Amino acid sequence: xxxxxxxxxxxxxxxxxxxxxxxxxxxxxxxxxxxxxxxxxxxxxxxxxxxxxxxxxxxxxxxxxxxxxxxxxxxxxxxxxxxxxxxxxxxxxxxxxxxxxxxxxxxxxxxxxxxxxxxxxxxxxxxxxxxxxxxxxxxxxxxxxxxxxxxxxxxxxxxxxxxxxxxxxxxxxxxxxxxxxxxxxxxxxxxxxxxxxxxxxxxxxxxxxxxxxxxxxxxxxxxxxxxxxxxxxxxxxxxxxxxxxxxxxxxxxxxxxxxxxxxxxxxxxxxxxxxxxxxxxxxxxxxxxxxxxxxxxxxxxxxxxxxxxxxxxxxxxxxxxxxxxxxxxxxxxxxxxxxxxxxxxxxxxxxxxxxxxxxxxxxxxxxxxxxxxxxxxxxxxxxxxxxxxxxxxxxxxxxxxxxxxxxxxxxxxxxxxxxxxxxxxxxxxxxxxxxxxxxxxxxxxxxxxxxxxxxxx
Amino acid sequence: xxxxxxxxxxxxxxxxxxxxxxxxxxxxxxxxxxxxxxxxxxxxxxxxxxxxxxxxxxxxxxxxxxxxxxxxxxxxxxxxxxxxxxxxxxxxxxxxxxxxxxxxxxxxxxxxxxxxxxxxxxxxxxxxxxxxxxxxxxxxxxxxxxxxxxxxxxxxxxxxxxxxxxxxxxxxxxxxxxxxxxxxxxxxxxxxxxxxxxxxxxxxxxxxxxxxxxxxxxxxxxxxxxxxxxxxxxxxxxxxxxxxxxxxxxxxxxxxxxxxxxxxxxxxxxxxxxxxxxxxxxxxxxxxxxxxxxxxxxxxxxxxxxxxxxxxxxxxxxxxxxxxxxxxxxxxxxxxxxxxxxxxxxxxxxxxxxxxxxxxxxxxxxxxxxxxxxxxxxxxxxxxxxxxxxxxxxxxxxxxxxxxxxxxxxxxxxxxxxxxxxxxxxxxxxxxxxxxxxxxxxxxxxxxxxxxxxxxx
Numbered sequence: 001x002x003x004x005x006x007x008x009x010x011x012x013x014x015x016x017x018x019x020x021x022x023x024x025x026x027x028x029x030x031x032x033x034x035x036x037x038x039x040x041x042x043x044x045x046x047x048x049x050x051x052x053x054x055x056x057x058x059x060x061x062x063x064x065x066x067x068x069x070x071x072x073x074x075x076x077x078x079x080x081x082x083x084x085x086x087x088x089x090x091x092x093x094x095x096x097x098x099x100x101x102x103x104x105x106x107x108x109x110x111x112x113x114x115x116x117x118x119x120x121x122x123x124x125x126x127x128x129x130x131x132x133x134x135x136x137x138x139x140x141x142x143x144x145x146x147x148x149x150x151x152x153x154x155x156x157x158x159x160x161x162x163x164x165x166x167x168x169x170x171x172x173x174x175x176x177x178x179x180x181x182x183x184x185x186x187x188x189x190x191x192x193x194x195x196x197x198x199x200x201x202x203x204x205x206x207x208x209x210x211x212x213x214x215x216x217x218x219x220x221x222x223x224x225x226x227x228x229x230x231x232x233x234x235x236x237x238x239x240x241x242x243x244x245x246x247x248x249x250x251x252x253x254x255x256x257x258x259x260x261x262x263x264x265x266x267x268x269x270x271x272x273x274x275x276x277x278x279x280x281x282x283x284x285x286x287x288x289x290x291x292x293x294x295x296x297x298x299x300x301x302x303x304x305x306x307x308x309x310x311x312x313x314x315x316x317x318x319x320x321x322x323x324x325x326x327x328x329x330x331x332x333x334x335x336x337x338x339x340x341x342x343x344x345x346x347x348x349x350x351x352x353x354x355x356x357x358x359x360x361x362x363x364x365x366x367x368x369x370x371x372x373x374x375x376x377x378x379x380x381x382x383x384x385x386x387x388x389x390x391x392x393x394x395x396x397x398x399x400x401x402x403x404x405x406x407x408x409x410x411x412x413x414x415x416x417x418x419x420x421x422x423x424x425x426x427x428x429x430x431x432x433x434x435x436x437x438x439x440x441x442x443x444x445x446x447x448x449x450x451x452x453x454x455x456x457x
Numbered sequence: 458x459x460x461x462x463x464x465x466x467x468x469x470x471x472x473x474x475x476x477x478x479x480x481x482x483x484x485x486x487x488x489x490x491x492x493x494x495x496x497x498x499x500x501x502x503x504x505x506x507x508x509x510x511x512x513x514x515x516x517x518x519x520x521x522x523x524x525x526x527x528x529x530x531x532x533x534x535x536x537x538x539x540x541x542x543x544x545x546x547x548x549x550x551x552x553x554x555x556x557x558x559x560x561x562x563x564x565x566x567x568x569x570x571x572x573x574x575x576x577x578x579x580x581x582x583x584x585x586x587x588x589x590x591x592x593x594x595x596x597x598x599x600x601x602x603x604x605x606x607x608x609x610x611x612x613x614x615x616x617x618x619x620x621x622x623x624x625x626x627x628x629x630x631x632x633x634x635x636x637x638x639x640x641x642x643x644x645x646x647x648x649x650x651x652x653x654x655x656x657x658x659x660x661x662x663x664x665x666x667x668x669x670x671x672x673x674x675x676x677x678x679x680x681x682x683x684x685x686x687x688x689x690x691x692x693x694x695x696x697x698x699x700x701x702x703x704x705x706x707x708x709x710x711x712x713x714x715x716x717x718x719x720x721x722x723x724x725x726x727x728x729x730x731x732x733x734x735x736x737x738x739x740x741x742x743x744x745x746x747x748x749x750x751x752x753x754x755x756x757x758x759x760x761x762x763x764x765x766x767x768x769x770x771x772x773x774x775x776x777x778x779x780x781x782x783x784x785x786x787x788x789x790x791x792x793x794x795x796x797x798x799x800x801x802x803x804x805x806x807x808x809x810x811x812x813x814x815x816x817x818x819x820x821x822x823x824x825x826x827x828x829x830x831x832x833x834x835x836x837x838x839x840x841x842x843x844x845x846x847x848x849x850x851x852x853x854x855x856x857x858x859x860x861x862x863x864x865x866x867x868x869x870x871x872x873x874x875x876x877x878x879x880x881x882x883x884x885x886x887x888x889x890x891x892x893x894x895x896x897x898x899x900x901x902x903x904x905x906x907x908x909x910x911x912x913x914x
Contacts, residue, residue: 399773
């Protein structure tokens with residue numbers, strides 16, 4: 001390993017220059033005019049992988065943008081690790097807010113600025129360079145078998161990823177999965193994301209009169225759908241921030257004391273977190289800390305309200321209808337189907353008189369919780385810590401990352417979310433940046449990970 | 458009076474033909490291209506009034522469309538009645554829904570169809586023809602002094618009416634005011650409108666994070682402004698439909714037993730009324746009938762809701778803000794200022810933690826209650842009943858009619874709301890119609906009114 005690590009140190013600058021080269025290709029997946037750039041981008045990566053002597057390199061077509069696949073199968077009897085990343089990037093508008101051109105990546109104060117530097121070209125490059133370090137700097141071979149799948153549609157919803165994983169199921173078989181497309185908890189804190197929340201999204205429609213009515217002529221005589229909707233929404237929480245839908249918490253896996261202690265030990269600053277939101281105060285379910293609330297507790301939030309008159313000034317109507325977009329973030333072992341059923345039943349039960357209420361399911365996704373009792377998580381922790389020289393923490397993410405579930409479900413194998421970004425990296429905004437220390441230590445982390453996994457049966 | 462009434466019978470057909478002629482002028486006040494028609498329309502009326510030998514006829518300019526004024530001062534020592542109407546009309550779109558051309562008024566089944574036939578040219582013509590009946594059919598003079606003010610901007614909010622009334626305050630001095638621009642309670646039911654509700658209109662703004670936030674990353678950790686707004690609105694009513702704002706009902710003048718009996722005696726059918734709304738059920742403040750609720754009880758209705766994402770599908774955000782348009786219909790002796798203060802205080806008090814709440818007053822208007830203990834209301838009731846041969850009822854209107862308050866406030870005199878329309882007359886819609894029996898009996902009602910008022914000191 002010493003040779004591998006030395007190689008990484010020695011070629012540190014070149015690795016950055018190579019990343020800068022790849023960033024030049026504007027692989028914006030959402031803009032049709034960049035369709036050719038996605039192909040060029042995939043080929044650029046494939047060329048590099050061929051240069052590294054992969055057994056097999058393929059640009060895999062999809063109904064959308066192509067993915068890149070490569071494998072090194074020189075470690076018979078050793079585990080196989082499937083690494084996931086993506087080569088497409090977000091759009092760059094508004095362009096005038098960039099301090100340097102988005103596709104001419106520029107170093108300032110130890111950071112590399114450019115579109116895709118961290119999301120996700122930089123993180124893909126981390127693995128590519130870790131592989132190179134073994135092949136060129138070590139004993140010429142990898143300690144494990146490695147497969148790399150780098151898709152081209154992550155920023156547009158990974159629409160064809162499930163198809164891709166199904167179509168190439170055999171090709172993509174592996175013992176472990178590593179996804180590198182997330183952020184660390186904070187600077188210098190190696191972090192493995194072990195939980196994602198799921199989602200159950202609904203619309204609540206309240207129907208009253210057949211059309212908007214004059215609130216003078218009719219006001220007081222019939223129920224107002226907007227008032228009724230407010231009553232329904234208000235009754236979905238108690239005063240202490242708990243969701244009142246009966247059965248809502250029944251399947252929630254309770255945080256263990258150990259998990260709570262680990263979360264409590266993180267260097268989280270509620271005031272700094274609050275400042276990031278701009279809200280006047282933190283607020284949430286009684287009995288839980290902010291991190292517990294956003295990572296490990298289910299929620300019910302209104303995402304939108306629409307009813308009646310929204311223009312300037314005064315229009316005096318009883319609106320015919322009122323609509324709320326409502327979504328629940330789910331935690332294991334809640335399911336969108338069951339939560340949908342519970343919510344719909346309860347909403348009908350608490351609906352005020354004089355209106356007709358409809359609950360429409362819109363969209364759902366399961367939560368994800370890594371099987372952290374599997375030894376690979378301890379292995380990954382150790383590898384990460386070796387590179388960064390400090391304890392690796394288990395964190396969670398309050399949102400859903402659909403492709404993680406897609407990959408975890410498709411492979412059925414333990415999935416490591418080993419990300420090298422920073423929370424404030426502007427991933428989808430102007431001036432996206434990559435911490436170059438993270439980039440460097442990330443390559444070492446990946447190398448340690450491969451090395452450590454070799455010890456697993 | 459017999460000669461007067463005979464004259465009205467004899468010339469019944471001609472009066473309709475004359476109204477048809479006036480209706481030909483498309484005096485749509487809201488459309489700039491009809492500006493000239495408004496002038497022509499006013500001149501047409503002024504010519505007729507001159508023909509009837511008024512002492513003074515004037516087309517009064519305003520900053521908008523002109524009004525017409527006329528007076529007959531041949532009854533020294535007798536009361537002066539100021540009659541209000543308007544000569545402008547609503548637009549006619551959608552034109553293809555009209556069964557006959559809007560400005561070629563056509564008789565079908567005892568109804569005259571055309572734009573302005575009832576709102577308000579027909580009702581103005583009722584008074585003009587009642588005056589004619591005295592002058593040409595009676596003893597050549599009116600039993601009282603009459604002033605007529607017919608404005609040209611009622612359909613666009615009477616923007617210059619207050620100015621007009623102020624500017625010509627002396628000219629318009631009178632003992633009583635009669636406004637003929639409303640509808641009767643039902644067919645064959647002579648009705649005096651004696652109450653109008655006022656209005657207090659607000660916006661409630663709830664502010665949370667400084668921008669929309671990702672509901673996955675932040676959901677559960679801060680208060681959601683849309684949920685908070687729902688809580689606020691829900692707490693503005695109790696389960697029995699009463700407004701919970703402390704002090705809200707303090708100034709409400711309680712209906713007397715007599716008023717309640719009179720309302721209860723009206724031929725109101727809750728199911729028919731409900732069918733008109735299309736709502737699934739009636740609903741309102743416990744302990745009151747539908748008519749009491751919409752006429753004589755204050756309300757609080759949401760007129761509009763706006764927050765976050767309103768488009769198709771799912772967008773998972775915690776919205777930065779949520780807004781409700783809320784208005785209260787007021788009854789005597791509530792005032793918009795006091796209700797606004799009470800509401801703003803209460804909303805701040807019940808605002809959930811974690812958000813900032815703002816209550817913005819938008820618009821207000823005082824309620825109106827006629828001084829029905831003044832003998833002129835008994836007189837008007839009797840006059841109306843003589844013509845229609847049945848009991849005249851006191852009704853109210855749940856909405857506000859700004860020009861009534863403008864006139865009542867400007868003159869300070871008892872105001873009779875003596876209307877000859879029907880509730881389903883399509884006043885602002887295609888196929889506006891006037892019941893020709895109402896038109897005929899309306900002229901007789903006006904004649905009886907002038908005759909009866911002569912007996913008042």
